[in-house]
Amino acid sequence: MSSETDRMTSLFDVKTASYTQDEAFKASVKYFNGDELAARVWVNKYALKDSKGNIFELTPDDMHKRLTKEIARIENTYANPLSEEEIYAVLKDFKYIVPQGGPMSGIGNDMQISSLSNCFVIGNDRDSDSYGGIMKIDQEQVQLMKRRGGVGHDLSHIRPSGSPVKNSALTSTGLVPFMERYSNSTREVAQDGRRGALMLSVSIKHPDAESFIDAKTEQGKVTGANVSVKIHDDFMQAVVEEDTYVQQYPIDAPNPRYTKEINAKSLWDKIVHNAWRSAEPGILFWDTIIKESVPDCYADLGYKTVSTNPCGEIPLCPYDSCRLLAINLYSYVQNPFLEDASFDFDLFRKHVRLAQRIMDDIIDLELEKIQGIIDKIKSDPEDDEVKRIEMNLWKNIAQKAKEGRRTGVGITAEGDMLAALGLRYGSETAIDFSTEVHKTIALEAYRSSVELARDRGAFPMFDIEREKDNPFINRLKDADPQFYEDMKEYGRRNLACLTIAPTGTTSLMTQTTSGIEPVFLPVYKRRRKVNPNDKDVRIDFIDEVGDHWEEYVVYHHKFQDWMKTKGYDTDKNYSNEEIDKLVEESPYYKATSNDIDWVSKVKMQGQIQKWVDHSISVTVNLPNDVSEELVGELYIEAWKSGCKGCTVYRDGSRAGVLVSNDKKEEEAKAPSKRPRELEADVVRFQNNKEKWIAFVGLYDGKPYEIFTGIADDEEGIMLPKTVEKGVIIKNRNEDGSSRYDFQFQNKRGFKVTIEGLSYKFNPEFWNYAKLISGVMRHGMPVVDMIGLISSLQLNNDSINTWKNGIERTLKKYVADGTKAQGRECQACGSESVVYQEGCLICKDCGSSKCG
Incomplete structure (x- = not known):
């Protein structure tokens, strides 16, 4: 063995020394030039570690050597392999090619038995809506999530509510209960400190589509899933023409068993309203997805697209999966932020072809991982019957990965690339340039797949005749006829190649804008969650579930690069006014996520989508005061522009992690720990023939807790009818247990205390009241609280009467x-x-x- 080989072996060997969390963090902070957030993300999510938390990589450079060694091992099984130097050169420092998520953490990691795939879609071979079929999907979902995967599946096969069934229920419960089941299962699965990710979809043709759309509007329901509606062209046409629309079940049956005529515009308005209110449901323009889909040319061979992954960028058939990789577009800008800035298309083309080749290598690494999972299942002590579904799941996934060899080459830093070139995101010039970049990616990735087919063999189902009418393939053919002739001769290695995924943690490590998105803000505040045991921290924000956050000012990395290029001192403590002036001078001015004209954003997505065979995960950010009508217009424009999907986020409709630097301080929220004394209102009402009374504890004039029950002069609350206000005091009994006392001032000016409200009311009512008060204390708006109480399913007639009393009492505070x-x-x-x-x-x- 030569000395050169010895040198390379030592360079790319995975180290076996272990490090403490603190050692890895400090070394990684230095690696990221002081960026603690990037360092923390890498150490927590991607550094090689065992199940006990021992860390075996000191910095991301160790990780890149680990990835290099494994990819080179696969390369050496084929002709004309890439060298380790070539692979390492494009991976190191997150500069050019960045494997995402599962590949980054899992390649070369023998300490965890997990998949490299970022996302999966599951489903039954037939559209089975039996309990057996539904439970099978539930188990498959959990089995995938425990291996880190995000999962999507469609519910359109489940029969609508009220349909007859041949069991003791007599009629079907419809979609919503199963949405909750799948959502709850997601929340139960831990993935190294995070919850699993789930996408639930349903066709707008389904008679229960409206219930599906409304399911997440009920507070506390379906909190473990994203939801999207599959919209068809005929429905959109009915919306535009304000016509009726016929839903049916089964949704694709020529002679359906059940039909339902609806007002298309009314249902559309509900979709728009819910999206305006809470950013969901997302919309999937399903006819566009299927028409453009290359894999659907092989639908009869098992590649019919049925749903998408949780972020919507990968439409998939059942049991197919995809691995993700991002190309850092900023790194191809020469002389960034200067007058002579340019884009190095020659280097870019070379690296896109390398990225596709590395993705194909990662499929082989994934097949090894899947075999490891299968071997683990075989060795588990459970009965074969218990393991059957899990075993068949992974066998099906292995088959799809081996047959189709689907890849997910994408990008990050689109916003920074445009700014570095002096182009304003959303402008016509910027849209044209971005479109050319993505056209280049499509051509070079598919060209690389053809070259791989020549050297390694095409995916077994490849048939040029099946693809001859596919719009995406024909665009490539028109752009490069010679490429198409080569594909006819050699075939193609991969069923489909491209996507644009969100790159949240990836972009933190590349220190760029995320995915295709513009910069959020050049200067912003970031919230850091404060743990209860943290000392010497400042609490700036309490969210809707009572978590505490600290805020601090951050400059976007490439904005700092622009400042340095222009000679500004990046260490100076600038005032807000000075920062505003700097931003106005920069190429990020009027190019943030909240500045971009929504029409331009949708137009850009539609233009780029033509060169992406899968889909694009992109969110259109809107100001808080935007109207619902505008959201509806945006969706219609997205449909007309050829987008495959669209998601909107109205500022403030969800509590986020990033906030603008000059935003006014958040309104103080009530403390989750109850103060000893609270001002209180007394509310009396009559329900049927019963007299009721409620005590409403107030914090800053808003309901904080509520206790209510039947007023009984002999055994219950003896309170003068003139008393309307008082104080609820939390005290302790001699045995240490807590009690709630009500104190008021009588006509003579003396304070009168009624001890132990909890002893005066029916215990069942009291426990329900405490539960609802607990939710109220975390800041749920009163109108949502009323909706939650109204939705409670209570069989006890007395409790239902109590529920009505709670609703009536709270309405006075709306x-x-x-x-x-x-x-x-x-x-x-x-x-x-x-x-x-x-x-x-x-x-x-x-x-x-x-x-």
Whole structure:
């Protein structure tokens, strides 16, 4: 063995020394030039570690050598292998090619038995809506998530609510209960400190589509899944023409067993409203997805696309999976931020071909990983019957990976690339340039796949005749006829090649903008979650679930590079006014996620989508005060522009991690730990023939807790009818147990205390009240609290009466004019129902309903 070979063996050998968390963190901070966030992300998510938490890599450079060694091992099984130097050169420092997620953490990692795939879609071979079929999907989902994978599956095969079934239930419960089942399963699976990721989809043709769309509007329901609606062209046409639309089950049957005619515009408005309110559901333009899909040319061979992964960028057939890789676009800009900045297309083309080749190597590494999982299942002590579903799952996944060899070559740093070239994100010039970049990726990745087919063999099903009418393939043919002739001769190694995924943690390590997105803000505040035991920290924000966060100012890395290029001192403590002036001078001005004109964003997505065979994960950011009508117009424009999907985020519709630097301080939220004393209102009402009383503890004038029950002058609360206010005091009994006392001032000015409210009310009512108070204390808006209570399914008649009392009491705290979500006017059917002095008033017909 030569000395040169000895040198390379030592360079790329995986180290076996272990390091402490602190050692790896400090070394990685130095590696990332002081970027603690990037260092923390790498150490926590990607450094090689065993199940006990021992760390075996000191910096990302060790990881890149680990990846290099394994990819080179696969290369050496084929003709004309890449050298370790060639592989390492494009991986090191996150500069050019960045394997994402599963590949980054799993390649060369023999300490964990997990898949390299980032995402999967599952489903039954037939559209089975039996309990057996539904439970099978539930188990498959969990088995995948425990191996780190994100999962998607479609619910369109489940029969609608009220359909007859041949069991003791007599009729079907519909989609929503199974949405909750799958969601709860997701929340139960731990993935090294994170929860699993799930996408649930349903066709707009399905009669339960409206229930599906509304499921997440109920607080606390379906919290473990993203939801998207598969929209068809005929539905969109009915929306535009304000026509009726026929839903059916089964959704694709020529002679369906059940049909339902709906107003397309009404259902569309509900989709738009929910997306405006909470960023969900997402929309999948399904006819566009299927028409453009290269894998669907082989639908009859098992490659019919049925759903997408959790972020929507990979439409997949059942049991197919995909691994992700990002190309760092910023690194191909020569002389960034200078007048003579340019894009190195020659180097870029070379690296795209390398990226596709490395992705094909990663498929072989994945097949090894899957075999390891199968061997582990075989060796498990459970009965074969217990292991059967898990075993068949991984065999099916292995088959699809081996047959189709699907890859997911994508990008990151699109926003920084454009800024470094002096192009404003969203402008016509920038859109044209980005489109040319993605056209180049498509041509070179597919060219590389043809070259791989020549050297390694095509995927076994390849048939040029099947693909001859595919729009995407024909675009490549028109752009490069010689490529198409080569593909006819050699075939193609990979069924499909491209995607644009979100690159959250990846972009933190490349220190660039994420994926295809523009910069969030050149200067922003980041929130860091504060643990209860942290000392000497500042609490700046408490979120809706009571978690505490600290905020600090951060400069976007490439904005700092621009500052250095222009001679600005990056260590100076600038005022907000000075920062604003700097931003105005920079190429990031008017090019942030909240600045981009939504039409331009959608147009850009539609243009680039033509050169991406899978899909694009992109979010259109909108200001808080945008109208619902504008969201609807955006979706229609996305459909017309050829987008495969669209997601909107209205500022403030969800609590996030990033906030603008000059945003006003968040309104203080009530503390999760109850103060000893709270001002309280007394509310009396009558339910049927029963007299009821409620005590509402207030914090800053808003409901913080509520205790209510039947008022009984002999055994219950003896309180003068003139008492309307007081104080609820939390005290302790002699045995250490807590109690709640109510104190008020009588007409003579003396304080009177009624001890032990909890002893005065029925214990069952009291426990329900404590549960609801616990939710209320974490800041749930009162109108949402009313909706939650209204949705409770309680069989006990007395408890239902109590539930009505809680609702009536809380309505007095809802601001006049607040829309009553999910309520329809019983007189005219309008959804324009608002609260007014505790009553529900229809703005369209004027009818009212109190109580």
